[in-house]
Amino acid sequence: MSNGITNVTLDSWDEEVLQSTGIVMADFWATWCGPCKMMSPVVEELAKEYEGKAKFVKVNTDENPELASRYKITGIPTLIFFKGGKMVDQVVGAVPKGHLKTKLDSLL
Numbered sequence: 685m686s687n688g689i690t691n692v693t694l695d696s697w698d699e700e701v702l703q704s705t706g707i708v709m710a711d712f713w714a715t716w717c718g719p720c721k722m723m724s725p726v727v728e729e730l731a732k733e734y735e736g737k738a739k740f741v742k743v744n745t746d747e748n749p750e751l752a753s754r755y756k757i758t759g760i761p762t763l764i765f766f767k768g769g770k771m772v773d774q775v776v777g778a779v780p781k782g783h784l785k786t787k788l789d790s791l792l
Contacts, residue, residue, distance in 0.1 A: 687728045687731060688732055688735055688740060689711075689742055692741045706768075707767055707788065709727075709730070709763055710741050710743055710764045711723070711741070711761060711763050712745050712755070713760055713761050714744060716746075719761055719777060726784065727742070729781065730781065734788060745760055763784065
């Protein structure tokens, strides 16, 4: 994607997320999810603000049920934070941008 966000699938997950040495925020979403649509512009803004500091990826849960199952995604949007390939935090549901910035800043 041209907005600093990479769409990942099961095939690209390990390379894009687990093998990444820095901070990655993975947005698990679906096209039919209203709160996901509300969070999309927030994630895009964060991707611009944290360019060069953190990586942002999106995972369509309908197209990648294996990944959703692996991370026990029961509600979307779910935003999972990884540092050095390890899951370190997560947020479920639509939350204010400031909440996500606080989490990102604490990981940097």
